[in-house]
Amino acid sequence: MTTVEQPVDVLLSDGTTVQLRQIRPDDAPEIVAMHARFSERTRYLRYFSPYPRIPERDLKRFVTVDHRDREAFVVLAGERIVAVGRYERLGPASPEAEVAFVVEDAYQGRGIGSVLLEHLADAAGRHGIVHFVAEVLPANGTMLRVFADFGYQVQRQYADGVVHLTFPIAATEATLAVQRGREHRTEARSIARLLAPRGIAVYGASATGQGVGAALLGHLRDGGFAGAIVPVHPSAATVAGLPAYPSAADAGLDVDLAVVAVAPEAVTEVVQDAARAGAHGLVVVSAGFAESGPAGAAAQRALVRAAHLAGMRVVGPNCLGVANTDPAVRLNATLAPVLPAPGRVGVFSQSGAFGVALLAEASRRGLGLSSFVSAGNRADVSGNDLLQYWQDDPATDVITLYLETFGNPRKFARLARRIGRSKPVVALASLARPPGVGEAPALDTAAVSALFAQSGVIRVDTVAELLDVGVLLAHQPLPAGRRVAVVGNSSALTGLAATACAGQGLVVADGYPEDVGPTGGAAAYAAALAAAVADERVDAVVAVFAPPLPGQLTDPEADFAAALPDARATGKPVVATFLAGRVPAGVPAYPSVEEAVRALARVTTYADWLRRPPGVLPELPRVDRVAGQAAMRPDGADPAALLGAYGIDVVRSVPAGSADEVVAAGERLGWPVALKAAAPGLRHRLDLGAVRLDLADAGALRRAYAEMAPVFGPEVLVQPMVAPGVACVVELVEDPAFGPVVGFGLGGVATELLGDRAWRAVPLTDRDAAELVDEPRAAPLLRGHRGAAPVDRAALVDLLLRVGRLADEQPRVRSLTLNPVLARPDGISVLHATVRTGAEAARPDTGPRRL
Numbered sequence: 115m116t117t118v119e120q121p122v123d124v125l126l127s128d129g130t131t132v133q134l135r136q137i138r139p140d141d142a143p144e145i146v147a148m149h150a151r152f153s154e155r156t157r158y159l160r161y162f163s164p165y166p167r168i169p170e171r172d173l174k175r176f177v178t179v180d181h182r183d184r185e186a187f188v189v190l191a192g193e194r195i196v197a198v199g200r201y202e203r204l205g206p207a208s209p210e211a212e213v214a215f216v217v218e219d220a221y222q223g224r225g226i227g228s229v230l231l232e233h234l235a236d237a238a239g240r241h242g243i244v245h246f247v248a249e250v251l252p253a254n255g256t257m258l259r260v261f262a263d264f265g266y267q268v269q270r271q272y273a274d275g276v277v278h279l280t281f282p283i284a285a286t287e288a289t290l291a292v293q294r295g296r297e298h299r300t301e302a303r304s305i306a307r308l309l310a311p312r313g314i315a316v317y318g319a320s321a322t323g324q325g326v327g328a329a330l331l332g333h334l335r336d337g338g339f340a341g342a343i344v345p346v347h348p349s350a351a352t353v354a355g356l357p358a359y360p361s362a363a364d365a366g367l368d369v370d371l372a373v374v375a376v377a378p379e380a381v382t383e384v385v386q387d388a389a390r391a392g393a394h395g396l397v398v399v400s401a402g403f404a405e406s407g408p409a410g411a412a413a414q415r416a417l418v419r420a421a422h423l424a425g426m427r428v429v430g431p432n433c434l435g436v437a438n439t440d441p442a443v444r445l446n447a448t449l450a451p452v453l454p455a456p457g458r459v460g461v462f463s464q465s466g467a468f469g470v471a472l473l474a475e476a477s478r479r480g481l482g483l484s485s486f487v488s489a490g491n492r493a494d495v496s497g498n499d500l501l502q503y504w505q506d507d508p509a510t511d512v513i514t515l516y517l518e519t520f521g522n523p524r525k526f527a528r529l530a531r532r533i534g535r536s537k538p539v540v541a542l543a544s545l546a547r548p549p550g551v552g553e554a555p556a557l558d559t560a561a562v563s564a565l566f567a568q569s570g571v572i573r574v575d576t577v578a579e580l581l582d583v584g585v586l587l588a589h590q591p592l593p594a595g596r597r598v599a600v601v602g603n604s605s606a607l608t609g610l611a612a613t614a615c616a617g618q619g620l621v622v623a624d625g626y627p628e629d630v631g632p633t634g635g636a637a638a639y640a641a642a643l644a645a646a647v648a649d650e651r652v653d654a655v656v657a658v659f660a661p662p663l664p665g666q667l668t669d670p671e672a673d674f675a676a677a678l679p680d681a682r683a684t685g686k687p688v689v690a691t692f693l694a695g696r697v698p699a700g701v702p703a704y705p706s707v708e709e710a711v712r713a714l715a716r717v718t719t720y721a722d723w724l725r726r727p728p729g730v731l732p733e734l735p736r737v738d739r740v741a742g743q744a745a746m747r748p749d750g751a752d753p754a755a756l757l758g759a760y761g762i763d764v765v766r767s768v769p770a771g772s773a774d775e776v777v778a779a780g781e782r783l784g785w786p787v788a789l790k791a792a793a794p795g796l797r798h799r800l801d802l803g804a805v806r807l808d809l810a811d812a813g814a815l816r817r818a819y820a821e822m823a824p825v826f827g828p829e830v831l832v833q834p835m836v837a838p839g840v841a842c843v844v845e846l847v848e849d850p851a852f853g854p855v856v857g858f859g860l861g862g863v864a865t866e867l868l869g870d871r872a873w874r875a876v877p878l879t880d881r882d883a884a885e886l887v888d889e890p891r892a893a894p895l896l897r898g899h900r901g902a903a904p905v906d907r908a909a910l911v912d913l914l915l916r917v918g919r920l921a922d923e924q925p926r927v928r929s930l931t932l933n934p935v936l937a938r939p940d941g942i943s944v945l946h947a948t949v950r951t952g953a954e955a956a957r958p959d960t961g962p963r964r965l
Contacts, residue, residue, distance in 0.1 A: 122964040123422045124189075127225035127296070129304035129394065130425035131965065132413055134233060136187040137198065142177045144188075144195040153219050161217040161267060162276075176200075184574045187233055189217075189226055192423050199230030201238050201246065206529050210280075211238055213246040225296065227260040231833040232293060232962035235283040265289035294528075297963050298502050305429050305495070305503035307394040309351050309438045309485050310670045311370035313342035314447065315362035315391060317384045318375030318400070321350040326399060327375035328354065329449060330435065334373070336452065337446030342367040346387065362391035370394050373435070373447045376401040378413050381431075382420055389424035396421055397447055398430035402493050405432055418493050422965070433490025434466040437485055440509060443883045448473075448486065457482015458511040459584050460504045462497050464489050464518045468542075471577050472516065480699070481585050484509040494965070496521050501529045504537065512587045514580055515541045523852045524959035527569040527875055531728065534570030538587050541571050542580045562871040564889070565852055568874050568882060572722045574717050582713040585702045590687035592721040595653035596620050598714070599646035600627035602632055602658035603674075607691070611656050611707040618715035623651045632662040640677030647684045654687045654714055655679075658707055661694035689714050729879025736761030739923050746926050746951065753949045756927075760920045762913065764932075764944045767831040775817045777812045779832035786810045786835045789818050791826035797946050798841065798861060798934045808835060836943040839936035840895055840905055844913060845871070846921050846930035854921040858886040858914060865892055878918030883911045896937060905937035913942060928952040 149157075149168055157165050177199070179186050186200035199215030215230045235246065242837055250257050254546035258277065265288035268282040284638065302460040314334060318327030331354050334343055336365070344365045345353035352358055359365045362372070370389035374381060374396055381400065388396060403414035414431060421428045435448030439456035446453050449466075454476040461476070461483055463469035469488040476483060484507065487500055497515050504510045509908055513533070520526055530539050543562065566573040574580045598620045602608040608627035615622050628646065630638045639659070646655050659674050675695045678688060689710040690703050697703035704710035740760045745755035757764055768779035769792060780787045789806045790797045796804040804826050806818040841861030849855050852875050859871040872889035874882040887893065887910050898904040913935065921927065936943045 118572070124229050124964055125297075125300035125304055126221075126229075127223075127300055127303070129300060129307050129427075130224075131304075131422040131427060132196070132226070132425070133190045133423065134187055134229065134964075136181060137177055137179060137188050137200075139177050141176075141188060141195060142173050142516040143175065145176060145198065148195050148198070148218055151218055151220075152216070156216065156219055156222075159251055159257070160214070162251065181237075183211075185390045186235050187230055187237075189221075189230065190423075191221065191425065197226045197230065197881060199227075199234050201234050201243070203243060204247070207242075209242065209244045210247055210619065211245075213238075213248050222256065225300065227257065228264065228296060229963060231260060231264060236962045241282055244282060244284065246279075246281055246283050250277045250279060251275070252277055263292065263542075265292040267953060293517065293963060298505065299422055300963075301499050301502040302506060302536055303397070303664070305487075305499050306368055306398070308427065308429065308495075309436060309445065309487075309503070310440070311341060311394075311445070312368040312445050313344060313365075313370060314339065315344045315346050315365075315369045315388060315393065316375075317344050317346045317387075317583055319347065319353050319374060320346060320352050321358075325375070326449065329451075330373055330399060330447060330590055331356075333446045333448060333451055336624055338444040339446070340442060340444050342369070344391075345368060346384075361387050362393070363387070365391075368392070371447070372396045374398045374431075375400055378410065378431075381417050383412070385417065385424060385426070386419045390428065393426060395427045395429065395758055397433065397434055397436055398428060398490075399435060399449065400430075403431045405563045414491060418764045421494070428494035429487060429614060430490040431493060432466065434463070434469040434488030435897070436488070437483070437486040439485065448488070450474075452477065453483065453486070455480065455482045455486070457588065458484055458509065459588050460484050460500065460507070460510040460513050461486045462489065462500045462514070463487075463516040464492055464497070464859075466490060468516045468577065472514075472580070475577060475581050476584075479581055479585055481581055481588060492519075492521065498522060498525050501526070501533055501539070505529075505533045511537060512584055513537055513539045514584050515539065516544075516577075516580070517541055517543045520851050522958045524875070524957070527565075527852075528959060530569035530571045534720075535724065535728070538717075539571045540574060540583050540587070540716075541566060542574050542577065553691040560869075561855075561857075561871070564873050565717065565855065565875050567723065567883075570720060572720050574716065578709075579712065579716075582702070582709055583716050586687065586689060586713050586717050589700045589702060590689075590717075591685050592724070593687050593714070594685075594721070595720050596651045596718055596722070597623040597651060598626070598656055598711075599623050599649060599652040599654070600656045600658070601630075601633055601642045601646050602627065602660070603630050603637075603639060603662065604658065604660035605629050605631075607658040607660055607693075607707055608646050611691075611711060614708045614711035615656070615715075618711055620654075620711065620715055620718060623653075624653070625649075632660070636674050636677055639674055643677055643679055643688075644680055647679045647686055647688070652686065654689070654718070656707070656710060656714065657688060657690040657692075658710075659692045659694065661689070687714065687717070726881065729881030731877055732880050732915065734761065734912075734919060737916070737919060742920065742924055746924065751927065751949050751951050753947045755945055756920070756924070756949060757944075760916045762916050762920075762932075762944060762947075764947050765836060767833050767946065770832055771828050773816050773819050776815055776830060776832055779814060780815050783832060783834045787815065788833045788835055789815060789822065790831045790833065791822060792829040792831050793826070794931075794946070794948050796826060797831065801863065833945065834938060836945070837938055837940075839938035839943070841934040842896075842910065842937050842942075843871075844917055844930075844932040844935055846917055846927065848928045853957075854955070856886065856914060856921065858910075858916050859890045860892040860895060865890070874918075876918050876921045878915055880911070880915065882905070885915040886914050903939045905939060906941050909942045910935075910937055913944070925957050926951045926953070928955065 125843050183203040188195045189197040199219040201211040201213045203211045268281040271278040316331045319331040320893045345358040347358040350358045369391040372393045404411040438445040450473045599612040612622045691707045691710050742759035745752045770776040786808045791804040809815045845857035854876040857871045857873045870890045872886045896905045931948045
């Protein structure tokens with residue numbers, strides 16, 4: 115059976131884009147042309163002979179494959195094939211295949227070999243191949259390194275002048291680490307070339323100085339861009355006082371970036387012109403693409419396709435632009451006439467309108483920026499790309515994001531977990547789901563916040579709060595704990611601050627708040643602040659100040675703000691609310707105590723996350739992925755077989771529809787038994803009488819059935835009795851924004867009504883599963899409430915890990931509910947399971963690299 119897959123775009127090690135797709139018979143002429151461009155050395159290293167031309171018989175075999183036992187991929191730069199890789203199974207049903215690839219000389223050393231190997235291994239693994247073998251000449255050091263550096267356990271043998279390699283192709287932690295390291299470097303490199311261009315071509319700037327293009331050109335020029343600026347105009351000799359050219363290539367300058375403000379129908383011609391000038395990327399400010407309807411969406415796809423074929427990446431379209439405040443670059447390719455001062459904060463905004471608000475508010479607060487990207491329609495460059503770039507950017511210490519949607523939420527979570535260990539990530543994420551993004555109910559605010567916190571992301575609700583937190587992170591150290599000293603000269607303000615701390619989960623340290631009173635002078639206020647900072651019981655300080663009434667102070671001209679300590683010297687963060695006077699630079703100031711405390715609480719929670727060790731994906735015995743796949747039928751799934759494949763045992767249920775069937779089921783299961791209404795919503799409703807327990811014999815069972823059948827219907831379930839325990843619920847949901855998420859809570863009508871569920875995104879680490887068990891408000895019932903014995907918490911954690919693994923490996927499972935799960939001191943019992951399947955859900959962060 116053949117499998118024809120869609121072409122994919124991939125990044126090379128220098129940040130350029132190429133296309134990878136399956137080979138086709140009509141590729142024969144291009145294969146011959148590529149072969150003709152090979153050097154003699156490349157031909158010899160690949161074919162072990164001069165092989166000056168490809169015989170017709172060999173050529174036909176090269177380009178004709180079955181996409182199962184024989185597969186081949188080609189890599190295209192533009193319309194030209196520049197590399198080909200293939201595998202061929204070594205005999206019918208053999209688990210081994212020979213792999214080989216060759217890259218045109220001009221494209222060698224740019225990472226094509228490793229990309230081909232990833233895609234070949236992925237394709238082979240899906241068809242039952244578990245090992246690759248390869249034969250390489252000892253002189254072909256480059257090819258030997260491709261295999262050795264991939265993380266595979268390679269076995270080598272040398273015979274007859276050839277190195278024989280054998281290695282398993284299943285993904286391992288080592289191979290994933292190598293793959294993701296390459297992904298990080300290529301994506302970061304592609305963004306670096308956009309933010310530090312040597313020269314910029316501007317398309318759409320009118321000679322009259324009117325319009326969006328002219329504004330962009332003016333901002334570039336007036337911002338002092340350090341490189342060349344090339345206005346492209348069909349007829350004008352100068353634009354905005356700069357020499358203009360009909361084509362960017364005519365300038366004869368190094369042009370790395372094209373800034374585009376032309377009509378959508380003219381963008382394709384611009385892409386071609388920019389490619390001829392050697393540009394690496396496009397910033398498309400023009401509107402009229404996907405946001406305008408189906409025709410615009412088609413134009414947007416054509417734009418990205420043309421740009422990727424030319425090796426370029428695209429910011430936008432319909433975006434605000436990009437900026438880099440590095441003094442060596444001074445790039446303002448945005449619609450904002452003035453940028454905030456240079457600083458250490460990177461800003462990504464999916465929305466142009468929010469980007470304007472962010473830049474304006476950052477300027478007002480004195481928050482310095484390192485770089486800024488507005489992605490607009492996010493047709494190509496996304497927040498994930500910027501995370502990859504900012505991770506290693508020496509000019510950026512804090513990352514702030516405004517996100518409307520998640521194109522690849524799983525990748526975002528993975529990147530944030532890694533990057534958050536060295537640089538804080540603050541995100542303003544819209545909870546509104548765009549039209550057409552799934553029909554399942556959206557997660558509530560608490561669930562979304564938990565999913566962000568799982569990855570160490572500081573989630574905020576407004577632009578103001580985004581900058582509140584950003585200013586604090588940019589200028590203050592992280593707190594060592596949650597103990598806060600409140601110091602002020604107003605009992606009203608200190609009281610408000612103490613109340614706000616309690617509401618945000620902070621702890622007011624013993625001996626605080628400290629109120630020096632309205633008559634306390636600057637010296638007393640400074641002494642109180644100094645004492646608070648030096649106090650070992652204090653992790654952070656909230657300083658508040660209200661102007662005293664006339665006549666209350668003996669030194670009315672004293673500068674109280676000068677009393678604020680240097681937090682970086684003390685190692686403890688200080689936030690301030692001064693209703694009079696100007697707070698010194700470096701101390702975050704907030705209009706109200708509530709805003710100050712809220713920002714401090716957000717940062718404190720992030721610091722707590724940093725102190726906890728990162729989780730791991732543990733080995734789970736009794737997990738059989740192949741058996742799980744076998745349990746998936748075209749029309750659904752066998753729940754018992756599916757869950758059994760992941761080591762989840764469900765207490766047996768026997769369906770029955772009459773009194774005689776009920777008694778027969780009880781006899782088979784053994785007494786005592788439980789009788790339950792069959793409808794999923796009633797199986798745990800003991801309060802409604804839909805569940806009858808401890809039925810010890812046939813008579814009791816008949817009587818229970820006679821009472822239940824008229825009320826709940828004749829269809830029932832009979833189960834053997836198990837020991838009682840605390841009822842819990844485990845859920846798996848395929849969320850349209852976050853992908854598969856696992857929920858946990860305690861059972862019962864009240865907890866369901868209150869939505870007392872904790873949520874974590876897949877894949878689940880051991881830490882994620884443990885936090886799920888502890889997070890619900892009713893979790894104290896699991897720990898031994900009012901003298902009860904604590905339940906087996908480890909068994910619940912293990913169950914959640916297994917559900918998470920199932921969700922990760924079986925993308926056709928769209929939802930799963932285990933309800934109830936009885937937790938006891940000696941273990942757990944899963945009484946019922948409901949599984950819903952559908953079309954295979956996308957898992958965009960799995961498999962080989964692709965854009």
